[in-house]
């Protein structure tokens with residue numbers, strides 16, 4: 692593949708006291724990818740994600756984004772480099788409407804004259820045109836998640852990091868979220884941590900499987916789900932549907 696490397700970790704890891712949550716991970720992400728991180732509970736996916744997003748500081752190794760060392764930077768410094776982050780805790784403004792949330796997200800990134808058209812576009816993308824004046828606290832869980840994805844979409848980050856974007860969603864909501872993430876991937880490189888294998892099957896291109904703080908396998912969805920080591924460590928007898 693000739694595409695440029697966007698983000699790279701070298702022997703990056705972190706320990707909490709005696710717990711080696713992530714050991715020494717080498718990970719390479721190329722421009723335009725949609726990479727899924729999967730693995731059993733406690734495998735280190737979330738901690739790895741948090742090191743990419745600046746929520747956790749690595750105790751060894753480093754992470755480079757566009758060849759600049761970003762490990763040790765704070766989340767807001769990382770966001771400033773053009774990285775959009777959706778953590779498990781939603782960062783929306785509860786008292787503001789859908790439209791106002793999108794406005795807030797875009798205000799510092801787009802020219803004022805470009806804002807209305809960008810907001811219309813994203814309201815359509817997230818399917819909330821009819822609810823644009825509803826206050827966030829009145830929305831259903833899935834709708835609030837879409838607003839947050841819309842807030843990422845409108846600021847057009849180069850890299851988007853999503854931690855369990857489909858958590859707690861109904862089947863229908865999961866399908867819509869998958870479409871939305873594919874739309875985000877049309878303009879941004881994306882990393883997704885997720886448990887829901889059905890959701891992963893809808894969006895996956897390259898998949899990295901974590902186990903016991905290390906990368907167990909990497910490859911296409913089909914490759915990793917047919918890998919005996921992945922079956923043993925994670926999937927067990929789970930029936931996987933291939934598109």
Ligand SMILES: Nc1ncnc2c1ncn2[C@@H]1O[C@H](COP(=O)(O)OP(=O)(O)OP(=O)(O)O)[C@@H](O)[C@H]1O
Nearest residue numbers: 707710711712730731732733734735736737738739
């Ligand atoms: N702040 C912390 N202090 C101590 N141990 C931690 C901390 N954060 C994570 N760990 C430990 O690190 C290991 C990896 O946890 P992590 O949450 O990254 O796994 P995960 O793959 O995301 O699991 P899950 O799918 O359950 O979210 C676990 O043993 C966890 O208990």
